[in-house]
Amino acid sequence: MTATDRLVARTTGGLLGGRTDGATTVWRGIRYAAPPSGAMRWRAPAPGAPWQGIADAGAFGPAAPQNPNPAVPLGPDIHVSEDCLFLNVRTPSNVGPGDGLPVMVWVHGGAYTFGSASQPLFDGRSLVEAGEVVLVTINYRLGGLGFAELGGFATAEDRVDGNLALRDVLLALEWVQENARAFGGDPERVTVFGESAGGGLVTTLLATPSAEGLFARAIAQSSPVSSVYELDRAREVGARLLRELGAADLAAARARSAQEVVDAAARVYAAVPAEEPGVIPFAPAVDGELVPEHPIAVLREGRGLRVPLLIGTNRDEATLFKYMKSPLMPITEPTITAMFRAMAAERPDAELPSRAQVLDAYEGVRHRALGLGIARDIGFRMPTVWAAEGHARIAPVHLYRFDRTTPMLELLGIGATHASELPYLWGELDGGRKDPTFLLGGRRRGREVSRRMQERWTAFAHGRSPDAAGAPDWSRYDAEGRATLVIDAEDRIVPDLDGELRRGWGDEVLAFR
Template sequence: MTADPTTRNTAVGRPVVETAHGPVRGVDDGTVQAWKAIRYAAAPVGDLRWRAPQPPQPWSEPADAGRVGPVCPQPTDPRIPIDLGAPQGEDFLSLNVWAPSGTRAGDAKPVMVWVHGGAYILGAASQPLYHGAALAAGGDVVVVTVNYRLGALGFLELVTLGADPERFATNVGLRDVVAALQWVRDNIAGFGGDPDRVTLFGESAGGGVVTALLGSPAAAGLFHAAIAQSSPATSSYDTGRARRVATRFLDVLGIGSGELDRLAALPIATIVAASRTVFDEVPVNTPGTLAFAPIVDGDFLPDYPVALARQGRTHPVPLIIGTNKNEAALFRYMKSPLMPVTPESVRAMFAEIAAEQPTVRLPSASDLDGTYRGRKKVRGMGVSSDLGFRMPSIWFADGHRAVAPVYLYRFDFATPVLRLMRLHAAHATELPYVWGNLVAGRKDPTFALGGRKAGQAVSERLRTRWVNFAAHGTPTGGAGDPEWHPYDAERRPTLVIDKEDSVVDDLDAEVRRAWGDDVLSFR
């Protein structure tokens, strides 16, 4: 059902939009209009906890959409001090919309739909980092941020243990994002957006959602361009690995595979605690892997995303894809086992891959020595960054460019503080620049030693390219910015985003020679 695309103001600064499920009343501060915590699906409680997303109950009176709503229940980690922007709660399948003030129904502005990261277990659409005012108003676009099920709620595959697939659907977190995209298709015109110009973009696990949905038949036609920032594109697993995780999850709860009916009634805190236990165990036991991630179920996700791209089976939409220069530095700083960075953990990761995939060609010691020069720990971080993020992005780009234009980038910019902390352009450091939210609060140290002026310029250039891509399908820059050509087999041009941007041909030649063209699917 498509909503009647009308917007009406019942009071100054409180725009009301009719949606397919009922009217919502937002706020207008003179720069942007915002509607927050709009339900796109029913609360996943009780029998709906692991079902595919269901429509919310319709309403007739304008729902207050002036503030963010609950976020997906999740564990807290002192090493990752995320400001979720809202309390946790079970009625969290909602989204937030920003549009420039003055936008009206039928304006048909480009739409950018954001999927947050967090290793498929953390994060929220309401994080202050993802406040959409600067991106929407500065780029004259409509911005949507989406909550989806995380951890065991979104990626626990109980079907692998014989569960009823209706009550325990596969890839529930991905299905939530598809439901949100369907909501955008049916309703965004009323907020001034163009349902035929939707760009799906995300970072880290959110980037993994993007590359997965590029190969999912269920997402066909729901977005028309895509941006995958630091996508762990090869961190999708088979049903055997998913079965082992599900078995362990039930062991932690003390529930047998024949007692799955008990799960719907368990307190959410119990589910979250078990999620945390399994999430922490898996990368210790199998380095370089996640407990909760998309799986190849043969239906919603018919094959591994990189394999689908290399088979020419991804949706033919333009794609920006890339990574940060020093991805693994964040995981070293946090002392997180999610990415192995020590020589011992890297060797363990290679042994695990070799045991599971004996036909895959792994780099030899001489390959690694030639490519990752320097101290052993630095080499370990380089190997992890390239295995976890850089090479999967290149493999995906090499496949997807056969069906649509692909633009490859690397984010290199780092402030003096980040360089002093040895983080440099670590994982997720590009996010403030994408969103134009460069300072997260009075205690944000990012620019304590300078670099603010350069950072603002980086943000302006990056947002210009992202917005132009959403509007026209090509990531053109401003006057004087280098021309960014599509990725091809001859030149392999890569945009390097730094204090001054540049386009470098075959930036990754040495790394590609070390890793070759074999795709590590993590089967």
């Protein structure tokens, strides 16, 4: 096989012409679903149509409709469109069909409202070169177009589907199963991985029966595991979206432009957490069908899909939300108090921890940092620990906490905040002129942290223990040792890292936040 031959991939839809940079080959803008617009808005995705000839796969497809966000650059020359269900594949250039490399499928984050597979951070060349993997990055529908639950407005003549973004991811994973071999991948060795909202979709997939067989391993980074709606609440948000659109029914809502839906969803996105601290407006929903039960309950009870899981969070998750003045996380005393009251009102039968019991877990924490700690732990850390403990009863689990930061991020009071692990994982430590991360040093150490993370993540995808050269072996997490990897300038293994938090928060699953 010549280098030119490797640029053409034969998929179930037709031939695709890619590009090579020498070390890797990449195919961009591959359609995996028909346009979800017009009558297909708020409907389950349908497979894309086949084509004749060699389709050019040299450019990214459009990003999902969203308002511009300086914190989430979509990439140069990227526009948004409802016709957004595209994916991208990158492989080592010396790989051909049937070579059987593990496949890693990336689900981006962005609070279920922002982001795209085209983000420069997710270029993937470094990860593919370091790990000898086939990398797939996917788009899915966002915000009011991807997470609105509008079943209450459906009629026999005008139907809708729910959990649309999750359905998009499932269809993309089906595409991977059908086409992995064309790119040198092994469909039986697929790892789905994601961060933040992407991590939330990954943990939801673990509680989605129809996802069985679509992936063999899972990685969830900073997953808001428990931020999944009950259907009634999700439909309340959907009704609110239609009111903001000024639409009395689905036909009127479909007549609105995608930008009008995005703008209406933005107003809902701002209002809901201001009224209900700790509640994110758009997220997966427990619909009783695709997602039969709440994912955190399923995982805590050891009833998820029996696949190995690598899961963890960052040490200072909540500082980014404070820095950005985001309403999504309750940080102040009034909002935390309101959240505890809402928890008690919504779960009157549950033995929830008292405020005093929770505060015992933060002995020695400065008062001004207390809210950040509580927000971090109820939003990310404790649901992650509960999920790890339950899932470890049925499959191998590796738990981590990312502590690595730089002098500049410490000076800014940000530390190892939400998403700060991403540049290390993707090997993209040069964030551009406006990135302050390494202004006071730390880049050399950062490259070593990046090397180890890439080794660990890709070793896991290969089916090996997620260990790295020159670093401690990463033991499986279980109820006896609770071994946790702390990722820092030098990695270390800590037994029961979260012991005080577990005792403070207790074992009750907060399955409604």
